């Protein structure tokens with residue numbers, strides 16, 4: 001028997017078969033049929049289309065950019081045009097936002113400008129503020145990024161206060177009008193024992209019912225706390241107030257509520273007392289237009305905690 005794989009039968013050509021290319025695989029011969037006409041035309045059309053496209057539109061990459069194309073089309077220019085169109089539509093409202101007394105921009109008194117400000121402010125907030133304050137402006141608990149929805153304000157919650165905070169920022173070196181204060185780091189100033197006493201006293205400040213547990217359910221030592229009172233009055237009250245309710249002029253947080261910028265656990269408070277904190281926020285007037293800053297202030301003021 002012959003080995004079919006290595007020595008297959010030769011294909012026998014019939015009368016009327018087209019000529020072959022001369023190629024033969026395992027005895028199978030390749031006919032030299034012409035390509036179908038429709039296929040060939042499609043092929044020529046793609047070549048013509050390709051050449052025309054690369055002449056009309058940006059196509060061939062070069063060192064500093066692609067060839068421009070004779071139509072001068074550019075997606076970038078298209079977007080810029082769209083933006084200009086919207087800018088022109090809103091130019092008047094934006095101009096007003098830099099001129100009016102912001103407190104008059106309310107839903108009742110000036111609904112058009114108010115709606116524009118809230119929407120523009122929200123989109124600015126999403127782009128520039130949410131990475132620190134969270135998309136919903138709720139801040140990041142105990143990480144130093146304050147919640148902007150509540151009525152607990154470090155630096156003040158009137159429209160004017162909020163506008164100033166946003167425009168100039170907090171503890172940044174870029175804007176001479178930035179809000180500024182520095183808590184003292186008490187490591188080395190107070191003895192370890194005094195630190196532990198004042199930490200416990202600070203915790204007791206938010207213990208309304210006197211059950212030895214502070215406003216966020218952290219237990220403290222009442223004996224240490226009572227020993228910490230004079231330390232607090234001598235070292236902390238100048239900024240946080242005798243009663244610990246804070247000072248907005250200094251951005252010193254209220255220590256008597258359940259809201260903690262850096263955390264109300266004994267560990268977090270001890271860290272604050274030993275090494276202090278230094279929350280920095282950029283000055284937005286250096287990066288955003290005056291209208292954008294004002295719109296964002298109106299937006300934040302309207303979130304619920306505005307005064």
Ligand code: HEC
Pocket residue numbers: 124125128129130131132133144145146148152153154155156162165166170251261278279280281282284296297300
């Ligand atoms: C890089 C992070 C960061 C970004 C971005 C940022 N902030 Fe802040 N923001 C902070 C920090 C930190 C504080 C608190 C500083 C402190 O400890 O006093 C703060 C405080 C504030 C306060 C004061 C809150 C109070 O209780 O008084 C307002 C208002 C505010 N931010 C609004 C904004 C707005 C609006 C934007 C966007 C235009 C923005 N922030 C962007 C970090 C940021």
Ligand code: HEC
Pocket residue numbers: 181182183184186198199202231232235236237238239240250251252253255259260261262263264269272273277278279280
């Ligand atoms: C010179 C003013 C100043 C003095 C003195 C001072 N603080 Fe502060 N304290 C601040 C400021 C300002 C902040 C906010 C820092 C920030 O946001 O970066 C702060 C923050 C805190 C916080 C964090 C609150 C939170 O919500 O997380 C605690 C706790 C605190 N101080 C306790 C104390 C205690 C206890 C003392 C005394 C031993 C003291 N401070 C002395 C200004 C002061």
